[in-house]
Amino acid sequence: MRRTIVAAITGATVLTASCIGICGAGEGQTDPAMRETLSRIRVAAINSDWAWRELARLTDEIGPRLSGSPGHAAAITQVADAMRALGARVTLQPAKVQHWVRGEERAELVRYPGRPDGLTQRLHLTALGGSSATPPSGLEAPVIVVRNFDELKAHAADVRGKIVLFDSHFDQHLADNGHAGEAYGQAGEYRFRGPSEAAALGAAAALVRSIGGADFRLPHTGLTRWKEHQSPIPAGALAAEDADMIVRLAAAGQVSMKLVLTPQTLPDADSANVIADWPGTDLPDEYIVVSGHLDSWDLGTGATDDGVGVIGAAGVIQVLQQLNLHARRTIRFIGWTNEENGSRGAKAYFDSVSAKLNAQCAAIESDDGAGRSLGIVAAVTKDSLPTLHPVADALSPLGATVIEPREGEVGADIEPLQTAGVPGFAPLVDSRHYFDYHHTAADTLDKVDRANFYSQIATMAVLAFYLADLPDCLPRVPVTR
Amino acid sequence: MRRTIVAAITGATVLTASCIGICGAGEGQTDPAMRETLSRIRVAAINSDWAWRELARLTDEIGPRLSGSPGHAAAITQVADAMRALGARVTLQPAKVQHWVRGEERAELVRYPGRPDGLTQRLHLTALGGSSATPPSGLEAPVIVVRNFDELKAHAADVRGKIVLFDSHFDQHLADNGHAGEAYGQAGEYRFRGPSEAAALGAAAALVRSIGGADFRLPHTGLTRWKEHQSPIPAGALAAEDADMIVRLAAAGQVSMKLVLTPQTLPDADSANVIADWPGTDLPDEYIVVSGHLDSWDLGTGATDDGVGVIGAAGVIQVLQQLNLHARRTIRFIGWTNEENGSRGAKAYFDSVSAKLNAQCAAIESDDGAGRSLGIVAAVTKDSLPTLHPVADALSPLGATVIEPREGEVGADIEPLQTAGVPGFAPLVDSRHYFDYHHTAADTLDKVDRANFYSQIATMAVLAFYLADLPDCLPRVPVTR
Numbered sequence A, B: 001m002r003r004t005i006v007a008a009i010t011g012a013t014v015l016t017a018s019c020i021g022i023c024g025a026g027e028g029q030t031d032p033a034m035r036e037t038l039s040r041i042r043v044a045a046i047n048s049d050w051a052w053r054e055l056a057r058l059t060d061e062i063g064p065r066l067s068g069s070p071g072h073a074a075a076i077t078q079v080a081d082a083m084r085a086l087g088a089r090v091t092l093q094p095a096k097v098q099h100w101v102r103g104e105e106r107a108e109l110v111r112y113p114g115r116p117d118g119l120t121q122r123l124h125l126t127a128l129g130g131s132s133a134t135p136p137s138g139l140e141a142p143v144i145v146v147r148n149f150d151e152l153k154a155h156a157a158d159v160r161g162k163i164v165l166f167d168s169h170f171d172q173h174l175a176d177n178g179h180a181g182e183a184y185g186q187a188g189e190y191r192f193r194g195p196s197e198a199a200a201l202g203a204a205a206a207l208v209r210s211i212g213g214a215d216f217r218l219p220h221t222g223l224t225r226w227k228e229h230q231s232p233i234p235a236g237a238l239a240a241e242d243a244d245m246i247v248r249l250a251a252a253g254q255v256s257m258k259l260v261l262t263p264q265t266l267p268d269a270d271s272a273n274v275i276a277d278w279p280g281t282d283l284p285d286e287y288i289v290v291s292g293h294l295d296s297w298d299l300g301t302g303a304t305d306d307g308v309g310v311i312g313a314a315g316v317i318q319v320l321q322q323l324n325l326h327a328r329r330t331i332r333f334i335g336w337t338n339e340e341n342g343s344r345g346a347k348a349y350f351d352s353v354s355a356k357l358n359a360q361c362a363a364i365e366s367d368d369g370a371g372r373s374l375g376i377v378a379a380v381t382k383d384s385l386p387t388l389h390p391v392a393d394a395l396s397p398l399g400a401t402v403i404e405p406r407e408g409e410v411g412a413d414i415e416p417l418q419t420a421g422v423p424g425f426a427p428l429v430d431s432r433h434y435f436d437y438h439h440t441a442a443d444t445l446d447k448v449d450r451a452n453f454y455s456q457i458a459t460m461a462v463l464a465f466y467l468a469d470l471p472d473c474l475p476r477v478p479v480t481r
Helices: A011-016 A032-047 A050-062 A070-085 A149-154 A172-176 A180-200 A240-250 A303-323 A344-359 A382-398 A415-419 A450-469 B011-016 B032-045 B050-062 B070-085 B149-154 B172-176 B180-200 B240-250 B303-323 B344-359 B382-398 B415-419 B450-469
Strands: A089-101 A105-111 A121-123 A125-127 A139-146 A163-166 A205-209 A235-238 A256-261 A264-278 A283-293 A329-336 A360-365 A373-379 A402-405 A424-429 B089-101 B105-111 B121-123 B125-127 B139-146 B163-166 B205-209 B235-238 B256-261 B264-278 B283-293 B329-336 B360-365 B373-379 B402-405 B424-429
Touching: A032 A303, A032 A382, A032 A450, A050 A070, A050 A303, A050 A450, A050 B240, A070 A089, A070 A264, A070 A303, A070 A329, A089 A344, A105 A125, A105 A235, A121 A240, A139 A149, A139 A240, A149 A180, A163 A180, A163 A240, A172 A180, A180 A205, A180 A235, A205 A240, A235 A240, A235 A256, A240 B050, A264 A303, A264 A344, A283 A303, A283 A344, A283 A450, A303 A329, A303 A360, A303 A450, A329 A344, A329 A450, A344 A360, A344 A415, A360 A415, A360 A450, A373 A382, A373 A450, A382 A402, A382 A450, A415 A424, A424 A450, B032 B303, B032 B382, B032 B450, B050 B070, B050 B303, B050 B450, B070 B089, B070 B264, B070 B303, B070 B329, B089 B344, B105 B125, B105 B235, B121 B240, B139 B149, B139 B240, B149 B180, B163 B180, B163 B240, B172 B180, B180 B205, B180 B235, B205 B240, B235 B240, B235 B256, B264 B303, B264 B344, B283 B303, B283 B344, B283 B450, B303 B329, B303 B360, B303 B450, B329 B344, B329 B450, B344 B360, B344 B415, B360 B415, B360 B450, B373 B382, B373 B450, B382 B402, B382 B450, B415 B424, B424 B450
Parallel strands: A139 A163, A163 A205, A205 A235, A283 A329, A283 A360, A360 A424, A373 A402, B139 B163, B163 B205, B205 B235, B283 B329, B283 B360, B360 B424, B373 B402
Antiparallel strands: A089 A264, A105 A121, A105 A256, A125 A235, A139 A256, A264 A329, A373 A424, B089 B264, B105 B121, B105 B256, B125 B235, B139 B256, B264 B329, B373 B424
């Protein structure tokens, strides 16, 4: 899941209004043959169980797929083999990826106000990707709680040698009201930048309150970033309950913690994007990219982040194969490597096509969880929006009629393409509960509702085919940044 | 939380009907002075923050309180000191308690259908109380999945040397509809008896699917029981997600697991019930017991099981102290030791009073979680029910007007008293979500809603005072078992 803002519309809203934003009714009469074809694609997508079986293999048999791990390599093999079996033209595009390995992780409160003699309190936490290790026997230090960067700055003189806890909260109310991505972006700032800012002030370690649902003592991992030439410090995410307990105790006096984190950053590992082309009839050298990412965090089995995205995108090819349909342009599935902690796959692909960017007609990425599709997010020029109405028309039996215009990035892996002006798309997904499970051990197959998953595949398949069969590619999107 | 059936009424039901079961309106006119007194007690209970502060100390400062642990001892000290500070007459009643200590716990799937080379799958599990240890390096064995005891019997010849997984499911639908205790009782059979039945057939180890909410990869611990003279085997609870994954994989062929559990059963430890008497004016040697249990499982901080029960019962004394109220009989707070894995506290108390059981006028126990009070559960003779109407009247401003008659046990610690005919009571608690957290690491202070907690204290305080001030004790309850 990318970090920037996603203003998703909730299912509840859509149930009461047929369409929000720009809608697909009426305008832009679709050619009847195309209408019929898109309808067949939608029906096939919601009735094929190929994707479910592949997702079960990816999550139950392989499981976690952090970059550089054996599971990651196995996932690349599985998906490449599956695409070859469909008859797609498969390429493995090499990329060196970061190889961070989680070690031991434990912590306990060793001193705090009111503590009875001899007692310690075990804490539930997980290391953040990119964390360095404590000494093997751990480090012990006082905790300093700050709610935001301003408070960090105000306490700058006190930070050296301490464990900084960023008591930043995920705004579930915002998420419940259709702005899950925005809520993630707000709290995510502290996970991405907090440890680095604390390290710059000499902190011994940095912790954040886990980002997301806060009810089940579940730590949420994710990447943290360091400044150039900065030495990483140990960095972790506490379960919300543990962070809250420390905040309560710290209100009464000094809290000290013992922290053991033993992750390792190994040399970069060989990896690859899986590229599978479903050739176009007239313009085979022009591409509509449809994609998700193959890697996942290591705590769960990455079913919702991003099993559904990568297998859903693969499912687009399966649907077209089943219907024996080829559009004018080539539809290119990409299973991205290394989205979670480096985006090296995105960079490798962009570098490989940057000399011929006009051949990249449009790019779709699915990476917003397993909720049902409400339509599409479209980062296109304003004038292009009416051209998309036939997509909404074709998806109306699924209720996925919203076309939500977006400025800027709609998927982390297609961001370099978008930045170069390529129109970008994503399914518009109901993400209200995505962050309950995001980057946790509980991101597992049972969190995927099959009908919702299929609605995303139908959305991408209809959109990809339609874009691939347009007389002309949509206009480039001027870069406003 | 006790294991037998609790047919709790949901809040939702009560909101649409003013009263279910026997209701308190009209019948049995209350003496106006008593009505006024009960009203003052209710108001004081829902406005005192003493109990919240004590609960925060018990959970944040002490935390887990498994019998024999330092936390358990600290809890006894905290509660005894708090009751002394209120001016109650405090006795520590010695009891030797079981002393089981959790060790390392981890497991992985090492062979399963479809497994890519070199991969294993980490499983999330926890040892059950009473489990024996595997060898320190673990045991590796095939898994045999059975859904119930009939299937175990049908596969009796295949069990030897294997790890038996009981794929029994908690019926959340039942829980959602007011029968959480019944759902717990059904699934609980496999946790209580499953490992013992598997051991009798020569199983190497036994696992159950965790009992309760199944969404957050959270293992639920709890006691398992062994037959007399039976050697325990390693026994654990898998997170629901892990159990489900094994069931899916096992459908395609043999699954083998490596299991490491290193708990120890230490010699019995010294412990005590905390007894605090709030003396009666006329009949100080007759007692109304109001109680909860001091021990908890070791994964969470036991806020809902049974921090709210034991501190809520203590809060009854605090309310009476604050109002300077004494009833005709003595109101006796008991903080039970060792409810979770031995009930040695219940036995010690019963043994101490068995020669003068008539002095035990009634017994109340709170151990059904932190939901709001809907009224009372009353294990009394049918003819006694109208006598309780003034209690429901007094609680009606809280909407806690239900008097639910019950046959049999209403609390594990008061069961010996009930079995001897003593009328038994409990707050009737909305338990729909209790088992989401029950016996897990997520049973923490944030799961307690203050207003709901206070509604339970008000219920027990009003009930205890009323019973303690009746002209005569309610009639004994004939034992039907």
